[in-house]
Amino acid sequence: GENVEQHPSTLSVQEGDSAVIKCTYSDSASNYFPWYKQELGKGPQLIIDIRSNVGEKKDQRIAVTLNKTAKHFSLHITETQPEDSAVYFCAARNRDDKIIFGKGTRLHILP
Amino acid sequence: NAGVTQTPKFQVLKTGQSMTLQCAQDMNHNSMYWYRQDPGMGLRLIYYSASEGTTDKGEVPNGYNVSRLNKREFSLRLESAAPSQTSVYFCASSLAGSYNEQFFGPGTRLTVL
Numbered sequence: 001g002e003n004v005e006q007h008p009s010t011l012s013v014q015e016g017d018s019a020v021i022k023c024t025y026s027d028s029a030s031n032y033f034p035w036y037k038q039e040l041g042k043g044p045q046l047i048i049d050i051r052s053n054v055g056e057k058k059d060q061r062i063a064v065t066l067n068k069t070a071k072h073f074s075l076h077i078t079e080t081q082p083e084d085s086a087v088y089f090c091a092a093r094n095r096d097d098k099i100i101f102g103k104g105t106r107l108h109i110l111p
Numbered sequence: 112n113a114g115v116t117q118t119p120k121f122q123v124l125k126t127g128q129s130m131t132l133q134c135a136q137d138m139n140h141n142s143m144y145w146y147r148q149d150p151g152m153g154l155r156l157i158y159y160s161a162s163e164g165t166t167d168k169g170e171v172p173n174g175y176n177v178s179r180l181n182k183r184e185f186s187l188r189l190e191s192a193a194p195s196q197t198s199v200y201f202c203a204s205s206l207a208g209s210y211n212e213q214f215f216g217p218g219t220r221l222t223v224l
Contacts, residue, residue: 032210042217042218043115043201043203043215044201044213044215046213049212051210089153093209093210098169099213101154103153104154
């Protein structure tokens with residue numbers, strides 16, 4: 001079945017710098033890749049997603065890139081702010097129409 | 112709109128006890144899901160319901176049962192709780208199909224002693 005690997009598990013960046021979280025997937029039929037953000041004590045919330053017919057998608061300070069050949073995709077956050085501190089999950093839709101989540105990255109924004 | 116609501120927020124059980132986690136959504140979504148979240152393990156799907164009247168197993172269904180009571184409500188039951196079921200449980204809902212955003216509830220923190 002689909003396996004989604006996410007790295008790093010923890011990431012600390014200075015406020016104002018950029019953060020990059022990387023994921024790989026195993027099912028070549030995967031065609032939809034959402035990213036969720038989970039703030040402390042809350043449920044995850046969708047922040048951006050990308051389908052396999054595009055290589056990049058951007059929404060203000062957040063962007064996602066997809067390399068289908070290499071089967072990896074990444075989340076880029078620019079000009080990080082304190083409110084970006086959270087746990088981020090990548091995910092992939094597999095051939096069985098299921099969403100499989102990565103194990104998460106805890107992002108710390110340092111003042 | 113309240114979105115997705117879950118009760119209770121916290122629960123402590125003894126091994127062997129049973130309980131039901133309740134979930135309701137007011138967004139008229141067809142699909143509903145139950146996940147568990149453990150440290151370092153991410154979100155793992157326990158059961159899901161693609162539409163009212165249907166339920167299917169996810170990645171980690173053992174020890175759990177579900178009921179899709181109506182379109183709004185999807186409950187998760189632990190018949191005989193075990194310490195390995197200590198976790199945070201999230202309910203989610205979405206429009207039909209896996210391309211749609213899942214909306215998550217605030218979670219239930221369950222401890223089994």
